[in-house]
Amino acid sequence: MNAYVQRVLDELNQRYAHEKEFLQAAQEMLGTLSSVFDQHPEYEQAGLLERFVEPERVILFRVPWVDDAGRPQVNRAYRVQFSSAIGPYKGGMRFHPSVNLGILKFLALEQTLKNSLTGLPIGGGKGGSDFNPRGKSDQEVMRFCQSLMNELYRHIGADVDIPAGDIGVGAREVGYMYGQYKRLKGEYTGTFTGKGLTYGGSKGRTQATGYGLLYLVDAMLKANDLKLEGMGVVVSGSGNVAIYAAEKAMQLGAKVIAMSDSDGFVVDENGINLDAVKQIKLVERGRIASYPEYAKSGKYTAGGSIWSVPCQLALPCATQNELTLEDAKMLVQNGVKAVAEGANMPTTLEATHFFQENGVLFASGKAANAGGVSVSALEMSQNSQRLSWDFDEVDQRLKTIMEDIFANIAQTAAKYATPTDYVTGANIAGFLKVAEAMMAQGVV
Numbered sequence: 224m225n226a227y228v229q230r231v232l233d234e235l236n237q238r239y240a241h242e243k244e245f246l247q248a249a250q251e252m253l254g255t256l257s258s259v260f261d262q263h264p265e266y267e268q269a270g271l272l273e274r275f276v277e278p279e280r281v282i283l284f285r286v287p288w289v290d291d292a293g294r295p296q297v298n299r300a301y302r303v304q305f306s307s308a309i310g311p312y313k314g315g316m317r318f319h320p321s322v323n324l325g326i327l328k329f330l331a332l333e334q335t336l337k338n339s340l341t342g343l344p345i346g347g348g349k350g351g352s353d354f355n356p357r358g359k360s361d362q363e364v365m366r367f368c369q370s371l372m373n374e375l376y377r378h379i380g381a382d383v384d385i386p387a388g389d390i391g392v393g394a395r396e397v398g399y400m401y402g403q404y405k406r407l408k409g410e411y412t413g414t415f416t417g418k419g420l421t422y423g424g425s426k427g428r429t430q431a432t433g434y435g436l437l438y439l440v441d442a443m444l445k446a447n448d449l450k451l452e453g454m455g456v457v458v459s460g461s462g463n464v465a466i467y468a469a470e471k472a473m474q475l476g477a478k479v480i481a482m483s484d485s486d487g488f489v490v491d492e493n494g495i496n497l498d499a500v501k502q503i504k505l506v507e508r509g510r511i512a513s514y515p516e517y518a519k520s521g522k523y524t525a526g527g528s529i530w531s532v533p534c535q536l537a538l539p540c541a542t543q544n545e546l547t548l549e550d551a552k553m554l555v556q557n558g559v560k561a562v563a564e565g566a567n568m569p570t571t572l573e574a575t576h577f578f579q580e581n582g583v584l585f586a587s588g589k590a591a592n593a594g595g596v597s598v599s600a601l602e603m604s605q606n607s608q609r610l611s612w613d614f615d616e617v618d619q620r621l622k623t624i625m626e627d628i629f630a631n632i633a634q635t636a637a638k639y640a641t642p643t644d645y646v647t648g649a650n651i652a653g654f655l656k657v658a659e660a661m662m663a664q665g666v667v
């Protein structure tokens with residue numbers, strides 16, 4: 224490894240020993256950047272990497288709210304404004320009990336490179352809270368979102384920082400947060416993306432991450448003389464990304480045979496009935512365990528690993544580190560041809576290497592799931608123009624963006640690594656654009 228990169232990594236390991244997801248993401252990324260720093264000694268003179276790995280700003284605050292029983296509750300919330308080198312901070316808000324600063328820094332780092340890859344002028348950020356929306360009433364969720372925004376509104380804005388959804392933050396939460404933001408700021412400039420269609424949201428945003436994932440997978444398979452049609456697909460999760468990834472996979476002729484949630488997974492050899500999944504997860508906010516009852520087919524397994532289900536295409540779309548080396552071994556043994564990350568860093572570093580060493584095509588999240596933020600940026604453009612494009616226009620732009628991302632990472636992989644090392648291709652292509660902007664802007 225390049226000595227400068229190694230030094231910065233060592234310093235990070237010392238300083239942030241307790242932030243294990245952030246260190247994992249930094250290791251994954253920096254580990255592929257050596258050739259860039261070999262070719263650009265001026266980056267070290269400018270202290271570029273030390274600056275790049277530190278967020279520009281972190282906001283940490285308490286969120287007090289009152290539950291339905293009248294008891295005060297307190298959660299912790301954060302906004303990590305990681306990099307504004309190429310545009311205003313942009314990235315989702317996550318509500319999940321596991322949320323902490325290390326997880327949000329990892330997500331914001333990923334987001335910075337992902338946003339760069341989209342080719343659109345957006346910097347990187349991420350935020351969230353350890354609040355758990357599961358089991359809360361709509362009123363409780365609303366009170367929490369309003370209280371959170373009573374602080375966050377000071378730090379965001381259409382040209383400053385534009386949050387969006389993520390795990391635990393869907394249309395309901397975005398609506399409550401945006402409503403309170405608007406009330407406090409007295410402006411209607413579209414500071415959130417993922418908004419409802421009646422108040423500035425973009426058509427196609429709901430589907431964008433999942434659909435975009437499949438557009439990229441399709442391009443990757445074609446470039447390697449494979450085709451999606453007829454493939455058996457396993458999709459982990461059953462949230463926003465998973466549902467629309469499954470939908471587009473089916474539209475493109477593949478067969479989705481398994482999906483999951485954090486309690487277990489369901490296998491349906493007839494092909495997953497997506498209407499049943501949507502009813503359970505999107506309408507009733509229920510558990511995937513009830514799938515066999517709704518779909519009148521399929522088998523549910525509590526716990527266990529969804530990656531034990533044989534498939535040709537695996538799409539981890541739930542959460543970080545959900546696909547381990549053990550899982551990767553099962554998938555390879557069962558003949559998997561390609562893996563693409565719908566979630567952020569769902570595959571551990573060891574599992575990623577195992578796939579690559581065994582000839583499995585692997586697309587990392589910062590390229591593969593960039594469709595969501597791409598359409599978010601299109602939502603920002605529509606808001607600025609006071610226009611609303613139709614679904615087909617947004618979808619066509621999304622497809623073009625994902626195909627361009629694939630072409631970019633494939634070309635970069637061929638130039639700096641090996642033709643199918645799309646992980647290195649994505650890291651370097653995303654990083655170079657940010658690095659050039661940072662060099663141009665001086666030591667700031």
Ligand code: NDP
Binds near residue numbers: 389
């Ligand atoms: P959702 O909250 O809509 O769905 C998350 C899904 O993952 C749920 O089915 C959830 O199950 C499941 N899940 C969560 N934790 C675990 C776990 N520990 N083990 C197994 N399953 C789990 O989130 P999204 O679909 O929006 O996000 C999923 C991933 O995609 C995240 O990594 C996110 O950062 C990433 N992403 C999302 C984008 C978007 O546009 N939404 C854009 C780019 C990336 P349960 O119902 O039991 O909680």
